[in-house]
Structures are given as structure tokens and as C-alpha cells.
Amino acid sequence: MNETDIIPSITYPSQRSSGEPPRVVIVGAGFGGLEAALKLGRAPVHVTVIDRNNHYVFQPLLYQVATAYLSPADITAPIRTVLRRQRNTEVLLAEATAVDVAAREVRVRDEITGAERSVPYDYLVLATGAGESYFGRDDWATYAPSLKTIPDATALRRKVLLAFEEAELTAASDPERVRSLLTFVIVGGGPTGVELAGAIAELAHRTLRGDFRHIDVTSARIVLVEALPRLLNTFPESLSEKATRKLEKLGVEVRTGGRVEEVDADGVIVAGERIASHTVIWAAGVKASPAGAWIGAETDRAGRVLVSGDLSVPGHPEIFVLGDTASATGDDGKPLPGVAPVAMQQGRYVGRAIRTHVEGRESPHPFKYFNKGNLATIGRSFAIADFGFARVSGFIAWVLWLGVHILYLIGFRNRLLVMVQWAWEYFTYEHGARIITPMRQPEQRALPAEPEPVPAGRT
């Protein structure tokens, strides 16, 4: 191995000797990547976790940040802290840009110094997740942002809250504009779209009631658009019907069976009808990260890597792909859904697989997904749950949803805080994180990589 191929700052004495431990490189510290890293905590390997963020994000609750229920910090945990106790593990705050499968190196660039480096690996785990797909109409992203990252969520929170503020400012002078400002269109009737629609409806119709003097927030329109004949099509029909009725009770217009034909600055065109809207949110399609292209592997239409039964890449037993980046099938032969439990189970499986291989024990059975059930929540006290053998909906399902999500939030602190917050907001309809920032000084203008003047500000 060429000396210069090693990142200077992560050269370990042991790596220079022949008896160096095998190097496991995990790209992406999401649900799957973190679980894999945690499983390798006591294995005789050197683990490098690469992520371009310093924090792990609990994605299922992003919509609550976008709707001002929670603060970004409530659904994140520093990656370093999660892995702190693993002395064989280090975290590299950098972005993977390519993989050299022949040389067994990951190319990375860090945002801070801008330096390019190579990280050599003996085992590679690709858990880079997925981004949104606009089905070939990427220009729509301009007008219909999606919800995949913390910046997405805070930007959306800002856009939604500012829509009400602008409506208040223009009330008398331009009713047309006000209608458009108070119309929120969510494209995509999956769990994210449904949860967003419910949360925005409650924000507008309940939380903000009484806050404004020149607009009637209860007149806000929330439109949920789904091209398929029904919402939540991964759930049984009976449950998606219940969800639809609940959404309509919350004041959401549910439009199923109508495809979005156009998205522009004025709103959307759905099944030939134009809906004027200032705020269009995209929750329709996902597209896997480019990891598949990095390693030149075979991918499905969504760009997910077709993996073997042990989640390794055919022809590359040393490379594993999991979570939203992988295309694996369940016992029923259907592709596994892009949900957290799948990624977490796959992460643990891959961690174990690498450990057994390093320890020279027999390789494990193929990965099997154990489906504990699907959950989706609508508003603040209603959810649907499908356990296959049983289907639950309503308040009980919501309590279940609450418990599961709090349980899975990494870090005691966040769990407790989120519980307190939810309890409070459940009884008051207050959204605690209703903060529009930055108003005047954009964060990274106020603090650029290259220093530049910081304008003085009034609070």
C-alpha cells in the first residue's frame, strides 16, 4: 500500500506495520451506517466513518422541524459523541466523491480545508442514503423544495412562516396574492407528504389562530396531491381510507389520482387544473445517492445498487451497500421499503458480517428483514399502524408512533426533551420552534469561511 494514499491525519503507527488491523470505511452516518459502526465497536478492525455533516439526523421527524414543532438539535446527535466510546473508530467530517475499487480507496473532500484525500479500505460500507427525484423535471426543484436534510427543514420552516407574515403585510392591498400565500401544496401522498400536510394544517388552523390581525389563518388551504388512486399505498386500503378521512377532518384537501403536470413560480397544475400557491413542497420521489455509479455497480431505475443476499456487491465481496442506497428484496420478492428499520437491520447485519469475516468464522446467512410494522401519523393525535397480522388506527396508534419514535431517538437528552415538548404542544397546540432566522444576517454570511464583515444587528 502506497504511503501517500493514507490521510496523513489518520495514519496509525499500526498501519505502517504489516500487522495492521483491517480498515473498515463506512460512508454515511445515517441509520444504517451508524448501526454498522456500532456493531464493529469491539471488532479487531480500524473503523473510519465518513459523513459531510458532524451530526446524525433522525430523518422521520424532519417534518416536525419544517413545521416548527422541534428544533434541529432535538432530532440530531453529534456523530462523534455517538461513537465516542469506540477507540477503534474515528469520524471524518468530509464528503465522499468517488471510489477506486481497484486501489480500494475512497476519495474524499472536506468542506473546511477543501483538501482532497484518499482513504484506503479493506471493507467498504456504502450507506449514503437517497435524495429526492423530480422524475426528470429537476427544474421543478426551484419551486418545490423537498425535505431531506436539516437545511431543507429550516428553509421550509422559514418559507412557511414567512408566507403568513407576507400575507399579513399585503392583506388589504392584494387578495389574490394573499390566497396564493395561504395555499400550501404538498406533492406526494406517502408518509412524508401525509405527515407534512397534517402538521401544516394544524399549524395554520390551530397554532397561528389569533396571531394575525389582517388575515384569517383558518382560511389557509392545504392541498395534498397524489398521482396514485389512494394515499399511503404501502398500507392496506382500509388504513389509507382512515388516514384520508382524518386529513380531511383537519382541513386538508386530498387529491388522489391526479398527476402534477407543471410546477412553476405561480404554483402547480394538477390534472389540468391550476392551483395558485406560494409554497409547494415535494415529497413525491426518491433517487439513490450516486454511490452505485462510484463503484460501477448495477442499479435499479431509482439508482439503487442491486446487492447480493449478504448485501455485498456482486463481484466485490469487500463492498457492502445498505439502506436507501441498496435495492434488496424481502421474502415476498418485493423490494424492501426505504425506511429506517430496514437500514438499521441491514447496518447491524453488515457490521456482524464484517466482524465474522475478519475473525475467520463462517459467513452468516443471507440478510432477512424482520418487518415490525409500518406507522404513519396524521396530525397530533392520530396515526395508522399496520402489523400485517393486525391493523390499528386512531389515538392508540398515535401513542404507539410516539413511543417508537422517542425510543429510536439517539441520546437520552433528546428523548426526554422531545417528550416534554410534545406533551406541551399536545395540550397547547403551541409550536415552540416558530423562529424565522436568519432575517437579516444569513448564518454563513455572518460567518464566512473567509472572514468578511459581520453587520451589527439589533435583536
Add this chain to the structure above:
Amino acid sequence: MNETDIIPSITYPSQRSSGEPPRVVIVGAGFGGLEAALKLGRAPVHVTVIDRNNHYVFQPLLYQVATAYLSPADITAPIRTVLRRQRNTEVLLAEATAVDVAAREVRVRDEITGAERSVPYDYLVLATGAGESYFGRDDWATYAPSLKTIPDATALRRKVLLAFEEAELTAASDPERVRSLLTFVIVGGGPTGVELAGAIAELAHRTLRGDFRHIDVTSARIVLVEALPRLLNTFPESLSEKATRKLEKLGVEVRTGGRVEEVDADGVIVAGERIASHTVIWAAGVKASPAGAWIGAETDRAGRVLVSGDLSVPGHPEIFVLGDTASATGDDGKPLPGVAPVAMQQGRYVGRAIRTHVEGRESPHPFKYFNKGNLATIGRSFAIADFGFARVSGFIAWVLWLGVHILYLIGFRNRLLVMVQWAWEYFTYEHGARIITPMRQPEQRALPAEPEPVPAGRT
């Protein structure tokens, strides 16, 4: 009054009739402005509160956001929510740019539509706070940001956390750079500077311990620079000595009696000595907002308006100035300090004064500040308190500090959350809000006023 001078969206039918209620315009929803507005809730007036942020900020805890203890939402409350129950009050999300004292109008510009308007007033309350002063060296702001707003705090949090990350990335290759990255210089030995220094010392020496593999975070230098002979010079000498000793125990280098001669990209020069530092924070001087210039009033050197005994502007009984914007003197003839209790008491006083005047009752006695005592905290379990008749320091004072601050946090939710958070962090040294964002997508790039593409992102 000219019809077109009224903001269309806040034209009330009553304003067109002769029997319209007197209009009170309050510029700035800080401690003082909000208290004034709250006192007028039931008065026969129409109140307009103008602020360029949608949220109120609990400034004394900004340093805890900057050091990742708290999230922005934990120390903020939506202004509209605070004033929701006052049907005679409206909130205008806009920035005041000038005052026409002859026409009795405030000129405002709103960030959202960019429209300029005039807001007519019968009574004007200026509570626009203060910004930082670089003593004529505004170019220093480039390298030594200050801490006055939420964006300041999140930007500083980002800079501090990234300093450790960059040090980890460059560890082996450039020891010089690492030393500079791990050196934090705080300029100004007042309460803010002392609180910042203590919090950063604990962040570096305790919280981050174990998180990195290639740097020794306990080697981080925290230097607190004060030009005067001692820290916290508004406190009795005995207490500032105690504070100094505590800071040194926490690993802070306290440099008193040395003036900062230069601030540049490489660090600072203090009393002829160069200290190489990547992170220099300015907590030295404050400068009142331009409100004084707006009304052409007489101001002191810091730009604060010299007010009469009833906090009105000489020659303008209808204009009141309070908080950091006003220069008032206490019984001892000394100028009142720029602290929250002064602003709050002044706000309540002005609210009452306007109400009595509107109701035709006799005008009140001159404003008198009741000093309940001064508090400053050093680190997580030590504070100093000066009540004039008594002086307390140590843990008891800290508990006092904790109680007072939680008590004053507006909104039950924040109080409870912050208590939970503090309790947790007190026992664990965890900083819950250690989130560096945006890494890839700056918030307002991801969501501009004018739509532009939102890059897809990986969490």
C-alpha cells in the same frame, strides 16, 4: 392626516373616523419594548409593535446558544404569541429606517416584500437596543464577530465547532495551524465575555474530551482579554477576584490591564504580544442603535439618547426612549447599566405613563430604577451575585442565577425545556445543540426570497 400615509394593511375603520384611538408605535420588541406593549394591553389605544424579527430573544443566554448548550428556539418566543391576547395590538414584521417627528410617522421597510411604508403615531416608543462597538476599528468586525443576535450566536457556534473539526483534519500536517485553531480569544471582561470564556473552556476541556482522535482538546487555549485592571468592573472587587480565580481553575487565561492593539486574520496583538488565534470573539463595547439620529435628539458618546426623568425626549413629550437606546441616570447620578432589568422596568414605566396620559390622569413621578442585584455566571456551577447589601459567590449564587434566568424566560415551554436541558447537561457535560449547520446548503440559498434551485442532499 393623509390617507396614503397609513399602511394599507393596517388601516382600521376607526382610524378614518375622528374618534379613532390614539396610536402607540413601539419600535423594537426586546425586553423594554415588549414590557411597554404588555402594559398597554387594556389601554384605550391602538398599539403597533415593529420588529425586524418575528421572535423575541432572551439575550442574556445568547452565549449558551453560541456554545451549543441551547438551541435558538429555546431562548426565543414568537412576538405575535406573546402579544396574541391583546386585541388592540398588532405586530409589524419590518425594519424601522427613519422617524419624521414633524409628521409623527415612522418609516419602515419590510424584508419580505421590500415595500417602504409610513406608520403614523401619536405616541412613539423607541426600544431598538444596541449593537457592538469596535471603538472606531470597524474593520476588526471582520475577524472578531460579536454576539448580539441569534444569527451571531449560530454563526459563532459554527465557527467554534468547525475549529475543532479542522484541527482534527490537519493535526499531523500542520501543528502551527492546529495551535491557532485551538486558541480562542475573547475580547472584553464584562459579563458576556466572562460567561463566554467559561462556557468555551468547559466545551473544549470537558464536553469534547474523547470525541477526537488526532488532537488533544484539553490543550485548547482560552484567553480572556480585558483592558481595565480587573474583570467585571461593575461588580465589587472581591467578587471579580473570585470570578477570576474560578475562570483560571476552568483553564482560562485571564489577561487584564492589556489593551487590544490589533485584530487580523492571524489573531490579535495584546499589549504588544501577538496571540495566534483562529477564533476571536468581540465582547468589548456596545453602541446604541441609530434611533437617536432618527429623531435628531442629543446623545451621549455611545449614541444613547439623553432622556428626561420620565424617559421622554426633551421637547418631544410624545416620544419615549428606553433600554440600551436611552441614557438615563440612577439615584447615584451614575448612568444606568445596559441590562435587562433596566429595560424591563423602563418599559413598564413608559407603558403606564402613556396609559395615564391617554386617560387624562396626572403624569407619573420620574422613572426610578430598582436594582435587584447583579449576577454573572462562570461555567456550569459558579456565579457571583451583588445585592449591594450582600455579596454571594459560588454554587448558591449559581442556583440563584439559574432560577432568575429560568423565571425570566418568556413562555412556560422554554422554561421547562431549558431546565431539563440544563439539568441534563449539568450532570453530563453534554452540549445538546452541537450541530454544525448548514454544512452544504446554506439556509437562505436553499430557500431564497426569489426561488432558485434547491440542491438535492444526503443527510
